[in-house]
Amino acid sequence: MATSTELPTSRGPRQALPDPGERVPRISWPIVGIFSGAIALFAASTWAALADVLPVPVTIGLSATAIFVLFTVLHDASHYSISTHGWVNAAFGRIAMFFVSPLISFRSFAFIHIEHHRNTNDGDNDPDHFISGSPLWQAPLRFGLMDFPYLSFIVRNVRRRPRVEVVETSLLLVTSTAVILACALTGHFWTLALVYLIPERVAMFVLAWWFDWLPHHDLKDTQQENRYRATRNRVGAEWVLTPLLLSQNYHLVHHLHPSVPFYRYVAAWQRNEEEYLERGAAIGTAFGQQLTPDEYRDWKRLNGRMRRLLPLRKAARSLSALGFHTIPVSSVDKLTNESVLINFAVPEELKDQFLFEPGQHLTVRTKIGTKEVRRSYSICSSADSGTLAIAVKHIPDGIFSTFAMEHLRPGDTLDLMTPTGSFGAPLNPLAVKRYAAIAVGSGITPVLSILRTTLVVEPESSFTLIYGNRDAESTMFRRELDDLEARYADRLRIVHVHSRDPRHPPLLSGRIDRTKLDHWLDSELAPSLVDEWFLCGPVDLVADLRELLIERGANTDHVHVEIFQGYRTLRSTDGFDAATVVVGLSGRQHEVKLAAGDTVLESALKSGIEAPYACLGGACGTCKAKVTLGSVVMDQNFVLSKADVKDGYVLTCQSRPTTPSVTVDYQG
Incomplete structure (x- = not known):
């Protein structure tokens, strides 16, 4: 855990960055996937060109696409985002570099690209300013020459670079030139041009346009002056722009958090959207309109009716x-x-x-x-x-x-x-998933919201609800559930289980328990067929069903749990000592004395601090905060994910200090 207790005091451009909530993986499997796919595509298009089995424009387009995708591999490798092992990044980077531009080495490219990050929009020191600072009429002419200014940048900085890097780049430059001359002298120049030279220039043109011009042009602030306005996010039509640009429509996120893998840019933005907006983040639409943060908020409201076509956006609030x-x-x-x-x-x-x-x-x-x-x-x-x-x-x-x-x-x-909690799962209108939920009594309330929203947003997904009540008369939302089942007959199945209805079918009578769930898992709800599970009801039942699902092979990250209320534990001083607690709330810090056995939340409330809370039983997550100094132990946790706990978050209503001093931050 972090040990700093300093809180930001300003909203200026150099304010500490929000935590993106993303880390470099041990191995980035999406990178492995697109790398393998791009290499296979390039090999297939090369074979097609040599065998003359496809039209020339098609083979050029396929090879250019492969090179374009390999640039993302190279890009993430230069930021060590592919793996926590440096040699893995270097290996992927070197291979990708051969395809993207064999004129310079991977190490030289990484140096140049990091200089771009340090000096974004600085005309004298940004190596990419050749593209982003170009007059509009020259831009198309410069796009295809994006990497040539890199050579002069290397020459200008040659004394700063390790000798082995300079030698490697020199050898690559000489070798590339020799290969081109040899093909020209032996009559194979057209073959080389068709297989590589033309596709590489086409890819370079698109890369300059999409990865450099679109994010940076017409922005005057440098990275040193205001990192939130040195590049922009591009919003709208994200269902097509995000995959097409390999997430570089969220280029601002990349510049703020360079080590975040490309496929997690959107998640990082959604985690802290409001905080980025408060710092004046530069935003443009898909059609080039530039938006202030307030205009962006208005734009989101005006586009709210498009939610059936676009993924639901997280309501970002700290x-x-x-x-x-x-x-x-x-x-x-x-x-x-x-x-x-x-x-x-x-x-x-x-x-x-x-x-x-x-x-x-x-x-x-x-x-x-x-x-x-x-x-x-x-x-x-x-x-x-x-x-x-x-x-x-x-x-x-x-x-x-x-x-x-x-x-x-x-x-x-x-x-x-304002709303809190994280019981649901991310939705995407392009997803084709199967959901299952088990609810008892009033446990239907969050499940109903999830069910309604999912069926609207994901038109190809299906949902099964198992709902337990005493009888039909005690069933909350009975008429609405009947209407939903009729409206979505092909995608929604509701199984009613009644504990006190003698007329109900025997298999669906009694309480929902392990035996009944075992039966469903052996038939239509086999864990391998269900993508996401939602369980909501009494704590003992939910814990029992969750355990069974995991025993039967369900992924713990996809079994979501919500309970009516947590256990209210008895106060005990055994094993606990008095402590000093610093509570960070609304940008201020409050130091309070905690009596032995008290929770962090109890000590805050006793001192008159308006800390957020609701259930006091570890069931709702309202009192969630981040431990930034010292350590605590939680009596119970029914809300926080493993990732939350790993990141230092706790439920303050369940947290008792295990060190003499503890600092918690409700801003997180």
């Missing part, structure tokens, strides 16, 4: 942005004799704050009598519907659920925290 807003209730509708549906009228100016991903939840706060009450409820509306709703099931002696059932009316207001 943990420090979590806060309560007073929101009017627009309707309170009876679902069953024991539950109500509450719809909220979110004011227009707060719509962005309450964007949510399917599977997220709201923390509700209100005063009932003289007591402040907080509860966490999953959002049940679809993420593309423009509505915000929760369902509340009555619990005997439950303070808030009784209030909601008996007293809450349209026009009343409740304090809502």
Whole structure:
């Protein structure tokens, strides 16, 4: 874990970068895949050219495509993004360099490219400024000559470079020239041109256009002046631009985080989008319109209706942005004799704050009598519907659920925290996946949001829901589920399990348990056939079913768990000492004293710090924070992923210090 406790104090261009949440892999399998595919494609097109079995333009296009793809291999290798092992990057880089431009060595290219990153848009020192700084009328003429200025750059810096690198580049330059002359003298120049020279120049033209001109042209700030405006992201039509440009439409992310592999640029952007916008990130549309951050936010709203065609965007907000807003209730509708549906009228100016991903939840706060009450409820509306709703099931002696059932009316207001949680899975309209969910009682609420959104966004995916209740009368959203099953009859199957209905089929009677799940896993829900699992219900049941799924071969990363509530552990001082805790919240740091046995959240609340929380049982994730100094131990964790824990995140309501001093940051 990091040991620094310093918090950013400004929003300037040199402010510490947000954590992209991405790391260099031990081996980048996407790179291995495109590398192998490109080599195979180049070999096939070379054979086609030599055997004269395809038209000349086709063979040139295929070879140029292979070289274009190999540049991404070379590019990631130069940033050591392919592997944590340096020799792996060098091996891939050297091979790719032969195809992209055999005039210089891989080491020389890496040096030149890093200089581009250091001096972006600096006309005197940026080796790529030959392209990005070109007058418009000259740009097409320069595109095909992109790599030739690199040679003069090497000459100017030859004394700075290791001798072995200079010798390697000199040998490559001499060898390349000799091969071209030999082919010309022996009458094979056209063959060489068809197999390599022409495709290589075509690829270079496209690379200059897409990887240099589009991201950098007409931007005046250098990397040293403002790294958030030295290059841009290009938004819109991402379903085609992202694969076509191999993610370089998110070129700003690459310049901010050069070691992030190319296929994770989008994920890094989505993780911290709002923080990048707050820093003035340069953004353009697919058609060249330049957008300010506020214009980009407006552009997103105006394009909200396109969600059926584009992947849902993560509602990016930092943990420090979590806060309560007073929101009017627009309707309170009876679902069953024991539950109500509450719809909220979110004011227009707060719509962005309450964007949510399917599977997220709201923390509700209100005063009932003289007591402040907080509860966490999953959002049940679809993420593309423009509505915000929760369902509340009555619990005997439950303070808030009784209030909601008996007293809450349209026009009343409740304090809502902006949405949190990560129960859902990323969606993409091009995906063809199979989903399965098991829900019990009010566990249907987050699953319903996921189910509704998935069926809309991914028109080729299918969904199976196993839903347990006492009987039909106690089934929340029964009519809506029937309507959904009728509308998506070819892609949605709902299996109702009733524990107290004597008329129900024997195989579907009783409670959902391991025996029933075993039966389904042996037939239509074999783990090898299901891409994502969602489990929501009582903690004992969910834990048992998750264990069985993993035993039967389901991938732990694709078994998503949400529980009604966590276990409330008893306070104990055994094995714990008093500690000093520094709490980072909303850009400020607060030092508090923690009594032996208290959790980090308890110590913060006792000191009057408005730290975010809801369930206090490790079930909702609202109190998530990052440990930046010292260490803690969590009593339980039903929310955080392995990646979250590895990155230092904890549930503060479950965290007790194991060192004398601990620093946690709710901004993360």
